[in-house]
Amino acid sequence: MNDRRTHSFKELNLLPVWRQKSNHSERDAQSQEESSSVLYSAEDNQSIEESDQAAWLRLKQAVTDCFRCQLSETRTHTVFGVGDENADWLFIGEGPGAKEDETGEPFVGQAGKLLDKMLAAIRLKRGDNVYITNIVKCRPPGNRNPSLNEARQCEPYLMSQIELIKPKLIVALGKVAAQNLLKCDDSISSLRGKVHHFSDIPLIVTYHPAYLLRSLPEKAKAWKDLCFANATMQSLE
Numbered sequence: 001m002n003d004r005r006t007h008s009f010k011e012l013n014l015l016p017v018w019r020q021k022s023n024h025s026e027r028d029a030q031s032q033e034e035s036s037s038v039l040y041s042a043e044d045n046q047s048i049e050e051s052d053q054a055a056w057l058r059l060k061q062a063v064t065d066c067f068r069c070q071l072s073e074t075r076t077h078t079v080f081g082v083g084d085e086n087a088d089w090l091f092i093g094e095g096p097g098a099k100e101d102e103t104g105e106p107f108v109g110q111a112g113k114l115l116d117k118m119l120a121a122i123r124l125k126r127g128d129n130v131y132i133t134n135i136v137k138c139r140p141p142g143n144r145n146p147s148l149n150e151a152r153q154c155e156p157y158l159m160s161q162i163e164l165i166k167p168k169l170i171v172a173l174g175k176v177a178a179q180n181l182l183k184c185d186d187s188i189s190s191l192r193g194k195v196h197h198f199s200d201i202p203l204i205v206t207y208h209p210a211y212l213l214r215s216l217p218e219k220a221k222a223w224k225d226l227c228f229a230n231a232t233m234q235s236l237e
């Protein structure tokens with residue numbers, strides 16, 4: 001288990017989950033020394049998969065059982081996230097709305113429909129090489145922005161998701177997601193159009209689909225952001 005994962009899982013009391021295994025560079029160094037040794041045995045690959053599965057299950061259960069902040073008092077369902085658990089693309093919104101709280105799935109309301117269209121515009125589809133989640137996993141009452149403390153309490157869950165998914169690119173949807181991920185209070189207009197990093201993962205900022213529903217002229221800018229994200233992904237491949 002890497003240090004970051006150990007840290008997030010420890011914070012969530014999810015240890016022990018993982019079977020210790022050497023990382024790529026250790027394996028590479030080892031293979032140079034022992035040229036006849038096998039890098040990955042079938043058994044090792046199997047154990048990694050099982051560990052990932054176990055980690056996902058524990059993480060999902062931890063979110064379902066979470067009472068770390070006051071959002072847990074008013075939620076109907078926690079909204080963990082949805083999609084391909086090995087996705088290259090990770091889209092992160094702000095927090096569940098009414099429909100999401102009702103169903104337990106992110107981005108299923110009007111904003112979600114627009115997000116699906118945005119994904120389709122760059123030939124992506126929910127669940128297919130795409131994972132969608134939020135900064136906070138419970139609905140802030142009245143759809144207010146999550147507080148700093150609420151976002152902080154939920155952060156280890158998001159960190160663990162990111163560590164398990166290992167996306168190539170993160171797209172932050174809206175100001176709340178961008179500011180929480182980048183730990184800044186810069187405006188969305190100043191954050192757009194650049195490749196930022198979350199840990200070592202490239203991160204691009206665009207408007208939240210709910211904002212685009214209210215501000216139709218900004219859709220053209222969001223389209224530009226998506227093309228930029230797509231080009232960035234291609235440069236990573």
Ligand code: URA
Pocket residue numbers: 093094095096097100105106107108109111112134210
């Ligand atoms: N807005 C969000 O930020 N996330 C959702 O899941 C739904 C609406």
